[in-house]
Amino acid sequence: MYHLKKFNVTSGKYRKLFSSVAKVIDVSTDDKTNITRVYLQRPPVNSLNSHLLTEISYIMDDLEKTKCKGLVLTSNIVNIFSAGLDLTEFYKTDIQKLSNFWTTLQNTWLKLYTATFPTVALINGHSPAAGCLLALSCDYRIMLSPHYTIGFNEAKIGIPAPFWFIEVMQSIIGSRKTELSVLTGQMYKTDEALAIGLIDETAINLTEAESKVNSFFKNIIAFPGKSRSLMKKDCRDHIVQKFLLKKDEERELVIEFIMNPKTQKNIELYFKALQNKV
Numbered sequence: 001m002y003h004l005k006k007f008n009v010t011s012g013k014y015r016k017l018f019s020s021v022a023k024v025i026d027v028s029t030d031d032k033t034n035i036t037r038v039y040l041q042r043p044p045v046n047s048l049n050s051h052l053l054t055e056i057s058y059i060m061d062d063l064e065k066t067k068c069k070g071l072v073l074t075s076n077i078v079n080i081f082s083a084g085l086d087l088t089e090f091y092k093t094d095i096q097k098l099s100n101f102w103t104t105l106q107n108t109w110l111k112l113y114t115a116t117f118p119t120v121a122l123i124n125g126h127s128p129a130a131g132c133l134l135a136l137s138c139d140y141r142i143m144l145s146p147h148y149t150i151g152f153n154e155a156k157i158g159i160p161a162p163f164w165f166i167e168v169m170q171s172i173i174g175s176r177k178t179e180l181s182v183l184t185g186q187m188y189k190t191d192e193a194l195a196i197g198l199i200d201e202t203a204i205n206l207t208e209a210e211s212k213v214n215s216f217f218k219n220i221i222a223f224p225g226k227s228r229s230l231m232k233k234d235c236r237d238h239i240v241q242k243f244l245l246k247k248d249e250e251r252e253l254v255i256e257f258i259m260n261p262k263t264q265k266n267i268e269l270y271f272k273a274l275q276n277k278v
């Protein structure tokens with residue numbers, strides 16, 4: 001259950017806006033700029049389960065209502081931005097739970113991708129699969145170097161990345177690079193991600209990253225009217241419209257694929273490999 005609390009618990013730069021019972025997210029807003037920082041903090045690896053996705057979804061609703069001037073999406077978990085979808089949502093589940101989970105993912109993604117305010121991903125850790133999607137769905141990406149990785153690794157698990165994951169990546173790095181990337185399940189180090197355009201800037205530490213985040217907002221914050229958000233809509237609308245058209249059909253395909261015993265076996269093996277890695 002998510003609660004919106006507008007209280008000034010901090011006397012410093014940021015005021016706390018939101019709190020949630022499980023605290024899988026921390027949110028703070030700069031009083032002067034009305035730019036909000038959203039910190040994912042679901043141990044151990046910020047994997048996206050129904051609860052975390054629902055929290056993100058509520059926050060997106062609230063930020064739209066409160067006329068937010070900008071969102072910085074980042075992580076409070078050391079070395080991890082997000083490990084992508086929580087694979088336990090796929091494993092030994094039932095059709096209704098899976099259907100609810102997928103619908104939550106679809107709706108939450110749509111809110112992030114179509115946010116009317118500017119969004120920046122400050123990628124301060126590994127970002128595979130849906131973690132990468134979260135970052136790609138923001139307007140701008142700044143990633144800490146050199147140790148972290150980002151990309152769509154779904155091929156390695158034996159589950160295809162959905163078409164809208166692929167189309168978002170295509171819109172950023174182009175068709176050929178996307179095809180190479182998803183078919184090989186490639187994870188890119190920070191500098192490689194920069195070289196192919198998957199991210200926009202790198203930073204050697206958090207201080208430099210924050211300074212780059214501030215420069216990004218400084219450049220655009222004074223733009224008059226709604227022209228920026230109208231153009232963002234135009235840039236993304238072809239993906240959004242296709243997504244809306246195929247959303248229900250896709251959910252059924254996902255359920256069929258995930259519930260298949262062969263897929264269940266692949267997920268089980270992948271989990272074991274994760275747990276046994278040296």
Ligand SMILES: CC/C=C\C/C=C\CCC/C=C/CC(=O)SCCNC(=O)CCNC(=O)[C@H](O)C(C)(C)COP(=O)(O)OP(=O)(O)OC[C@H]1O[C@@H](n2cnc3c(N)ncnc32)[C@H](O)[C@@H]1OP(=O)(O)O
Nearest residue numbers: 047083084085086087126128129130160253254257274275
């Ligand atoms: C029409 C279409 C038809 C069909 C399509 C069907 C389905 C579509 C769905 C496809 C979309 C998928 C998107 C996804 O996001 S899938 C998830 C992919 N994510 C991963 O592969 C990440 C795997 N994790 C890692 O690589 C590492 O954990 C990571 C680099 C993030 C962190 O490494 P670190 O060494 O710091 O931690 P670990 O020891 O590996 O992990 C700690 C514990 O966390 C568990 N873990 C890790 N990732 C996940 C996860 N994604 N879900 C659940 N649990 C996860 C890991 O097992 C460890 O657990 P314990 O051993 O401590 O119990």
